[in-house]
Each structure stands twice: as structure tokens, then as C-alpha cells.
Amino acid sequence: MKKTQALSKLVKVCVAALAGVTLMAVAAQYFFVEDWRWLVGILIGTGLAVFFTVVRPAYVKFRAIYSDLIESEESAKRMTQELNKLYNELGKSYQDLEAVNLVPEDPxxxxxxxxxxxxxxxxxxxxxxxxxxxxxxxxxxxxxxxxxxxxxxxxxxxxxxxxxxxxxxxxxxxxxxxxxxxxxxxxxxxxxxxxxxxxxxxxxxxxVTEEKEAKQRSREINREAIEKRVREQQYRSVLILEGQEEERKRISQEIHDGIGQMLTGLKLNLEGITPSDSPHMKKRIRDTKDLMKSVIKEVRRVSFNLTPSSLVDFGITPAMKKISQEVSALTNTEVVFENRTNFINRLDKNVETNLYRIVQEAVNNGIKYAAADKIVISFEHNPSHLIVIVEDNGKGFEFKKLEKTGHFGASGHGIFNMKERAAFINGSLDIQTKLGVGTKIIIKLPLS
Incomplete structure (x- = not known):
């Protein structure tokens, strides 16, 4: 919800600044023209018409679909919490299995x-x-x-x-x-x-043969019931993940083709305004242009994070190179991609998408929680496996403590999602970390 509010505020500020500065600039330009009031009236009317017929509907639509995405992520979190409870029940249930209703014979x-x-x-x-x-x-x-x-x-x-x-x-x-x-x-x-x-x-x-057999039968019946519930929950989680990816793709397209194009048009219109000789007005227009460039850059960044075009068009290897360049350019953290065995193969669409999300989560954790100033993403492969390593030089964390307290606070939820995604594509995920020495995440993915 914080992301929605921040982006909403950004778009509102941008539209307000553009409208205000554009009107001020044109008003100043025609201030000494005989019919300047008539021109300003037309400009204001036109500006209001554009705002209420184009910009505002697009903003409302974008806010609605972005809110839907946030809601789907909250739903996914609730699902993963239920799945974790089922895993815990699988262990606890064996305490109940011992209570078999048989009267033991005397020795x-x-x-x-x-x-x-x-x-x-x-x-x-x-x-x-x-x-x-x-x-x-x-x-x-x-x-x-x-x-x-x-x-x-x-x-x-x-x-x-x-x-x-x-x-x-x-x-x-x-x-x-x-x-x-x-x-x-x-x-x-x-x-x-x-x-x-x-x-x-x-x-x-x-x-004690009957007691042994009765306990074994109860254990098998209970295990089958619990495993069935776990499989059903995993299937629901898979559907949610796939639904999220489709929603991300749709929102990314809306941002790129809708709001992004309109912001670019507003930027071109703003650049076409001839400022007055007033230094104050020149500075206001220059500042507004800089703000517009920042907004367009931010929209492109959000669109890229939702569905990177390089992943869809060219595959996982170019997407890894692109994410390292994008993150390095937008943050104070240096992200390096090393393709050590020249891996260029295309993988299944779901495999590439989930692998990309795992790496993206690992990089974000390295920046947000570990305060790392360098992150290395590396690819190594052989005929049977692809090994992806994300290693940062941040402050690390106590992984055993995280396992005891659960995976639903701060970075713990992200780690749980990474493990679920790795399991979904038949891969394995190993985390090596220690306080003060950084974190190393190893994803091993079968290629056959």
C-alpha cells in the first residue's frame, strides 16, 4: 500500500506542477499582449479538458490496477502462511497418532x-x-x-x-x-x-504386533490426508504466482503504453513553450523539466521491475545483465553479472520468470536489509544443471534465528517466497550467511 500511495503522490505532484508552470509560462508570455485574457482563458479551458478527459482517467485506472496487484500480493502472503501451518501440522499430528484405542495385553x-x-x-x-x-x-x-x-x-x-x-x-x-x-x-x-x-x-x-500395525495404519491415513491438503495448497499458491505474473505484465503494459506515453507528450509540450525573459520563470520551467524527466525515469523503472522486456524477448541471461545495469544506475549499490560458462540457452517461460523473481528478491534484500555496496550475480552450468549465485558483501543475518522465528517478518517473507519459487521449478535454494560477512544464495536448477 505504501508503494501505491507514493506513486499516486508522485503522479499528482507531476500533473499539478506541469499544469501550474505551463499556465504561468504562457500567462507571462502573453501578459503584455492586448488579448492576453482571452488567450489565457482558452489555455485554461483546454488544460482542464485534457486533465479531466485524459490524465485523470488514466491516473484513476492505473491506481485501481496497481491496488489490485497489492491486494493479490497480500492474498499470496496469506496463502503462504496457511501453507506453513500445514507443514507444522504434519509434524504435530504424529503426537495424536500414538493414541490408538487398543487395550494392551499383560506381559x-x-x-x-x-x-x-x-x-x-x-x-x-x-x-x-x-x-x-x-x-x-x-x-x-x-x-x-x-x-x-x-x-x-x-x-x-x-x-x-x-x-x-x-x-x-x-x-x-x-x-x-x-x-x-x-x-x-x-x-x-x-x-x-x-x-x-x-x-x-x-x-x-x-x-505388540496389533498396536504397531494400528499405529502404522493411522500414520498412513493421517499422512495421506495432510499431504493432500498440502498439495492442494501448493497448487493454489502456484495459481496465485502465475496470476501475479499476468497481472504484472498487464500493469507494465498499461504504464508503458498509457501513462508513459502521456508523460512523454507532456514533456515535449513543455519543452516547446518559449519562456519569458524572467530568470524566475526560466528556473521554474527548468526545474519542471527535470521533474518530468525523473517521473518518466521512475515510470520506466517500475514498468521494468513488473515485467522486464528483455526477459520476455531474449531470455534469462540478457535479463540478468539488464537488471544489474538498471539497479547499478538507480542505486548506490554496484551490481555485477558474471556469465562464467557462457550460458545462452532459453528456458521454459515459467522457469525463467520464477528464476528472475528469485534473483530480483535476493538483490533487493541485499540492498534493503544487508546495506551491501556490491552484489555479484553469477551463472555456471554443466549438461545437467544451471547454478545461479547471488552474493553480497552486506552485514548478513542469523539464518537459524530466522528459521526459529518464522518467515513472515521483514526479509523472512521474501526468503520463504524464494524457496517456494525454487521448489515450483524443481530447483533447490541454499542460503549461506553470517553476521558481518555477507550473504550467498545458491540456486541449483535442473536443465533436463
């Missing part, structure tokens, strides 16, 4: 073992869990674990723990005799047996 004795791992007793519950219908199960638990392809280091560690008279507990992923996957929550505890005082090992546990 029972499953096996009795000797200290060497020989199986001396198998309970009915264990036979039920493992689908043992008759004799023929393993005689040694360690041989069973080896057959189940459990890790050798785990088996060795378990043997050493039990031999030292210590207990072990954990979950085991095993296969029953029917070939089905079984999860056992088991605890192995050395105990003294009978009057002999001989040490035996009791394996106590319960079947």
Missing part, C-alpha cells in the same frame, strides 16, 4: 532358558504367538535369532549382558512359523532356580 512368561541360551520351557502363549503347533522349534535362542537375521553385534551384546547376570528388555521384530511378521516386547531376566541355586533366564513379554 506373561514366554520362555525359560539356560545361561547358554538353551530353551528349556515354552509357554502356551508363546506357542500361540509364534504359531507353533508341534515340536520342532529351535533349541537355542541365539540360533533362533541368527536364523531371523538379527544383527550379529546385537546377539553378541545380548549374550554378554545375560552372562554377567544383567537383565535386558526391548522390542524384537521376528517371523512366526507361518511366515507372518511379529513384534514382541520382551524382557530377559536372570533368576535363581529352585533349591539348587542354578541361574536360569526367564523371557517375559507380550505381543
Amino acid at each position: 506373561t512368561t514366554l520362555l525359560k532358558l539356560s545361561t547358554s541360551g538353551e530353551i528349556e520351557f515354552i509357554s502356551d502363549r508363546f506357542k500361540q504367538i509364534m504359531s507353533i503347533s508341534e515340536d520342532g522349534f529351535f533349541t537355542n535362542i541365539y540360533d533362533w535369532f541368527k536364523e531371523e537375521n538379527l544383527n550379529e553385534d546385537f546377539i553378541t551384546s545380548l549374550r554378554n549382558i545375560l552372562s554377567r547376570g544383567q537383565s535386558w528388555n526391548g522390542e524384537l521384530n521376528l517371523t512366526d512359523l507361518d511366515g507372518d511378521l511379529i513384534w514382541l516386547d520382551m524382557s530377559m531376566q536372570p533368576v535363581l532356580h529352585g533349591k539348587s541355586g542354578e541361574t536360569k533366564i526367564l523371557a517375559i513379554g507380550r505381543d
Whole structure:
């Protein structure tokens, strides 16, 4: 909204200054002419007619379409905020997935073992869990674990723990005799047996297969639902980005063909006025001409930023050269473009547009937030990838702190938009920065 107000004020000042100075100049020129009042009346009438039939309608139309663009950007910001919330929900939802409505069974004795791992007793519950219908199960638990392809280091560690008279507990992923996957929550505890005082090992546990499967099913169902919502939100974001580009193109055309042409015509008319000999009047006309030149330059700059003609006509490489020249000419920051591997290929229109917007955002951040006095844009490519680097010598920032606080304040929103645009064109975006050493943004884009 600040941009709309500033541009509105600029156009108003320009029109008012032109009208005032033009009338003063002509009035002064014909002041000593016999019918000067008649001439001034015609001039005023003509000026008012031009203002209300040409300049004012164009200004009103421009203000309306520019306000529409600002509103669409606000809408895009709200969409990205909703998308960020969905990503957060994806992580938080797993806390709810654990609440599966199953009543766990009580642990029972499953096996009795000797200290060497020989199986001396198998309970009915264990036979039920493992689908043992008759004799023929393993005689040694360690041989069973080896057959189940459990890790050798785990088996060795378990043997050493039990031999030292210590207990072990954990979950085991095993296969029953029917070939089905079984999860056992088991605890192995050395105990003294009978009057002999001989040490035996009791394996106590319960079947947790149903709990595991229920949690996995819930996780998959919830993940599918959330991912569907994320995909829908991403699709909406893509439509908004594409709509913004079309709106920018339309506004740029309106500015260039409408207001820009009218301002140029007013400038030519102003230059055609013959000033009086009054030094004051000469200075006023000279100042007005300078103001008009500044307005035309500003309109061209806004039009270029909205939709650079070099990007549409010639591609991303000439557009990068052009943006470096334009920004260097209009700001106190030197922007340099280096095409290190002579990349000249044309890319898909959407790819070029989004890549240009990423670089534009990076350059603007370097100027606005990092206070950099030099920014280097470089291209490097190989047969499979194009690598675009935007590096400034500004003051840098704490990227980890930005990630914690979120992406919707100051430059954080711009960084989020850059990442979204990079993902949209199947690219990756990496940010390397540190306080006092500048910022380096690396975009890696597949070419195939």
C-alpha cells in the first residue's frame, strides 16, 4: 500500500506542477499582449479538458490496477502462511497418532532358558504367538535369532549382558512359523532356580504386533490426508504466482503504453513553450523539466521491475545483465553479472520468470536489509544443471534465528517466497550467511 500511495503522490505532484508552470509560462508570455485574457482563458479551458478527459482517467485506472496487484500480493502472503501451518501440522499430528484405542495385553512368561541360551520351557502363549503347533522349534535362542537375521553385534551384546547376570528388555521384530511378521516386547531376566541355586533366564513379554500395525495404519491415513491438503495448497499458491505474473505484465503494459506515453507528450509540450525573459520563470520551467524527466525515469523503472522486456524477448541471461545495469544506475549499490560458462540457452517461460523473481528478491534484500555496496550475480552450468549465485558483501543475518522465528517478518517473507519459487521449478535454494560477512544464495536448477 505504501508503494501505491507514493506513486499516486508522485503522479499528482507531476500533473499539478506541469499544469501550474505551463499556465504561468504562457500567462507571462502573453501578459503584455492586448488579448492576453482571452488567450489565457482558452489555455485554461483546454488544460482542464485534457486533465479531466485524459490524465485523470488514466491516473484513476492505473491506481485501481496497481491496488489490485497489492491486494493479490497480500492474498499470496496469506496463502503462504496457511501453507506453513500445514507443514507444522504434519509434524504435530504424529503426537495424536500414538493414541490408538487398543487395550494392551499383560506381559506373561514366554520362555525359560539356560545361561547358554538353551530353551528349556515354552509357554502356551508363546506357542500361540509364534504359531507353533508341534515340536520342532529351535533349541537355542541365539540360533533362533541368527536364523531371523538379527544383527550379529546385537546377539553378541545380548549374550554378554545375560552372562554377567544383567537383565535386558526391548522390542524384537521376528517371523512366526507361518511366515507372518511379529513384534514382541520382551524382557530377559536372570533368576535363581529352585533349591539348587542354578541361574536360569526367564523371557517375559507380550505381543505388540496389533498396536504397531494400528499405529502404522493411522500414520498412513493421517499422512495421506495432510499431504493432500498440502498439495492442494501448493497448487493454489502456484495459481496465485502465475496470476501475479499476468497481472504484472498487464500493469507494465498499461504504464508503458498509457501513462508513459502521456508523460512523454507532456514533456515535449513543455519543452516547446518559449519562456519569458524572467530568470524566475526560466528556473521554474527548468526545474519542471527535470521533474518530468525523473517521473518518466521512475515510470520506466517500475514498468521494468513488473515485467522486464528483455526477459520476455531474449531470455534469462540478457535479463540478468539488464537488471544489474538498471539497479547499478538507480542505486548506490554496484551490481555485477558474471556469465562464467557462457550460458545462452532459453528456458521454459515459467522457469525463467520464477528464476528472475528469485534473483530480483535476493538483490533487493541485499540492498534493503544487508546495506551491501556490491552484489555479484553469477551463472555456471554443466549438461545437467544451471547454478545461479547471488552474493553480497552486506552485514548478513542469523539464518537459524530466522528459521526459529518464522518467515513472515521483514526479509523472512521474501526468503520463504524464494524457496517456494525454487521448489515450483524443481530447483533447490541454499542460503549461506553470517553476521558481518555477507550473504550467498545458491540456486541449483535442473536443465533436463
